[in-house]
Amino acid sequence: MVEEDQNIVEEDQYPQLYADPEKWAEVQKYLADVEKEKTAIYSDIANNLIDSVKQYSEKRRQNITFMVASLIGLIFISMAYLTYLDKVGGETFAFVTGTIVGYIISLLKQN
Numbered sequence: 001m002v003e004e005d006q007n008i009v010e011e012d013q014y015p016q017l018y019a020d021p022e023k024w025a026e027v028q029k030y031l032a033d034v035e036k037e038k039t040a041i042y043s044d045i046a047n048n049l050i051d052s053v054k055q056y057s058e059k060r061r062q063n064i065t066f067m068v069a070s071l072i073g074l075i076f077i078s079m080a081y082l083t084y085l086d087k088v089g090g091e092t093f094a095f096v097t098g099t100i101v102g103y104i105i106s107l108l109k110q111n
Contacts, residue, residue: 072100 076097083093
């Protein structure tokens with residue numbers, strides 16, 4: 001069976017509170033103020049957590065962007081060098097360059 005909740009204030013436990021309505025109102029106001037303070041603390045914690053996640057995500061995005069840009073630059077420079085040495089044809093270099101430009105345009109369009 002379910003036991004009675006110990007947090008519920010009953011009239012039999014504290015008759016002096018129920019006898020004086022002003023005292024009862026004062027207690028209820030105090031309880032409301034406590035809940036208001038707890039809500040403010042929880043709100044501050046949530047805001048700090050959101051700010052931390054936002055900063056982490058921005059930092060992570062910068063790292064990924066730098067790595068992708070480096071990889072694209074490396075591919076472009078490698079293909080240019082191989083084309084210069086006549087290891088690959090100019091058509092292949094043009095195809096790879098077009099693919100890279102298309103990828104960059106699609107990234108810019110998303111952001």
